[in-house]
Amino acid sequence: MLPLVVPSTLSTAGRPKNSPALNPAILESVIKVSAEIPPSARTAEALGTYREGCGVVVDDTGLILTVGYLIVEAHTVAVKIKDDTLIRAVVVGYDHESGFGLIRTDEQLNLKPIMLGNSDELIEREPVMLISAGGSQAVTGAYIVSRRQFAGYWEYLLDQAIYTTPPHDNWAGAALIGRDGHLGGIGSLMVNNALTDHAPLPGNMFMPINALKPVMDDLITHGRPLRPQRPWLGVFTGESLGRLVVTRVSPDSPAERAGVRDGDVILGVSGEPVVSLADFLRRVWSLGDSGVELTLMLLTETAVREVTIQSASRLDYLSASRTDKHPD
Numbered sequence: 001m002l003p004l005v006v007p008s009t010l011s012t013a014g015r016p017k018n019s020p021a022l023n024p025a026i027l028e029s030v031i032k033v034s035a036e037i038p039p040s041a042r043t044a045e046a047l048g049t050y051r052e053g054c055g056v057v058v059d060d061t062g063l064i065l066t067v068g069y070l071i072v073e074a075h076t077v078a079v080k081i082k083d084d085t086l087i088r089a090v091v092v093g094y095d096h097e098s099g100f101g102l103i104r105t106d107e108q109l110n111l112k113p114i115m116l117g118n119s120d121e122l123i124e125r126e127p128v129m130l131i132s133a134g135g136s137q138a139v140t141g142a143y144i145v146s147r148r149q150f151a152g153y154w155e156y157l158l159d160q161a162i163y164t165t166p167p168h169d170n171w172a173g174a175a176l177i178g179r180d181g182h183l184g185g186i187g188s189l190m191v192n193n194a195l196t197d198h199a200p201l202p203g204n205m206f207m208p209i210n211a212l213k214p215v216m217d218d219l220i221t222h223g224r225p226l227r228p229q230r231p232w233l234g235v236f237t238g239e240s241l242g243r244l245v246v247t248r249v250s251p252d253s254p255a256e257r258a259g260v261r262d263g264d265v266i267l268g269v270s271g272e273p274v275v276s277l278a279d280f281l282r283r284v285w286s287l288g289d290s291g292v293e294l295t296l297m298l299l300t301e302t303a304v305r306e307v308t309i310q311s312a313s314r315l316d317y318l319s320a321s322r323t324d325k326h327p328d
């Protein structure tokens with residue numbers, strides 16, 4: 001297994017040896033992002049009506065890359081640059097499948113963009129820098145300790161998530177910088193299983209930048225990917241004692257309309273058993289695009305029942321709660 005941070009592998013500055021240099025231009029180009037979300041928004045209950053994190057300047061027109069949950073359904077977005085100047089921004093695009101969001105400022109930032117790197121080159125044992133807004137005090141040296149799938153309880157799955165340690169406290173939208181000084185990932189979560197699913201180790205999960213590249217032009221031009229959307233049910237699920245348990249059902253979602261309830265145990269999808277969250281998601285998505293009909297086998301208390309669900313597009317579900325829809 002990977003030898004983690006020990007004195008022989010650290011520089012005198014407390015950073016991994018061979019890690020990227022602290023280029024002042026890179027530090028200035030990771031900026032604070034804040035967003036206000038209407039109380040009526042679909043995501044307000046789960047994610048709150050005020051969200052704060054970081055974003056990374058990725059071109060010279062004010063385009064900023066961040067984690068999508070910060071800005072999804074936002075009514076007002078602002079960024080704060082190094083001199084504490086607040087600048088208004090607008091949401092450019094959001095992709096639920098990869099987890100990325102793009103915003104753009106109303107005025108030029110005069111900050112050097114950070115080039116997108118190749119996240120496939122970021123392998124285990126690689127030293128990286130994790131940077132959030134706040135200059136040199138907001139930098140953590142870290143190692144990549146794992147490249148593996150991440151399954152999120154909100155119907156989210158990454159095949160090659162980047163797990164790092166030690167943890168960076170201000171992870172939401174933070175930049176992961178490789179040895180080449182390029183952007184390799186965007187911060188999503190703090191986790192306690194950075195090394196493996198079965199060994200406790202605190203760290204962060206970063207979304208790999210290569211997952212953005214196929215949809216970036218669509219996000220800039222249309223606000224959303226033009227590829228077919230995956231089926232979305234509206235269930236929040238957790239794995240407990242070998243069971244896949246529904247912990248929450250989104251209001252007015254396909255699952256709620258079909259009668260799925262909190263506490264239901266998901267046993268199978270359209271005749272096939274499922275044993276994990278990732279297994280469940282892949283089975284649902286294998287059946288077709290959003291709108292496909294499927295059957296869930298559920299254990300409710302001591303009774304097994306089946307429900308038929310007409311799936312939907314999550315992006316359409318979110319758009320339905322807005323009056324200022326982004327044009328397609």
